[in-house]
Amino acid sequence: MKKIRAVLVDHALANGEADKEPSASVFSKITKFEEELREALPREMEAARVAFENGTAPIGNRIQESRSYPLYRFIRQDLGAVYLTGEKLKSPGEECNKVFLAINQDKIIDPMLDCLKEWDGKPLPIS
Known part of the structure; x- marks a missing residue:
């Protein structure tokens, strides 16, 4: 999460997001994004593991x-x-x-x- 946050902050700073209105800033969306990711990631990881074990993964074991x-x-x-x-x-x-x-x-x-x-x-x- 720290690396993802760092990438988002670097992107926002590079694009001048720090000067914009706080409510429209990328900075205000980082927390919401992290919450959504924490909620979705375990579910997606389990689905990927099951697909891999069943041999139905979109990317096979190379x-x-x-x-x-x-x-x-x-x-x-x-x-x-x-x-x-x-x-x-x-x-x-x-x-x-x-x-x-x-x-x-x-x-x-x-x-x-x-x-x-x-x-x-x-x-x-x-x-």
Whole structure:
């Protein structure tokens, strides 16, 4: 919210809003905007999460197109680790421990090699 407010204030100052009548100023609308955002954001976030989980999100998960997808798949599907979902009661430490144990048991080698299977040894572009 602080960053959004800062952007709105910077925009208002850049456009000379400070000199206008207070009731028509962007400054008077910031509080109302923040209240509306606080009310709508949780609802919209939940709808986006549900759409993503159901596979109906307007923007799909593009990780499958990534070179590192075999590692992602290993951690998410094979190990069952979940991060940043907001729904689980496990601590991030418990999830990280799954990955740590897999590394110690050398289970991560095959997914890493899958990431490199089409690599010809030349430097890859940063993307």
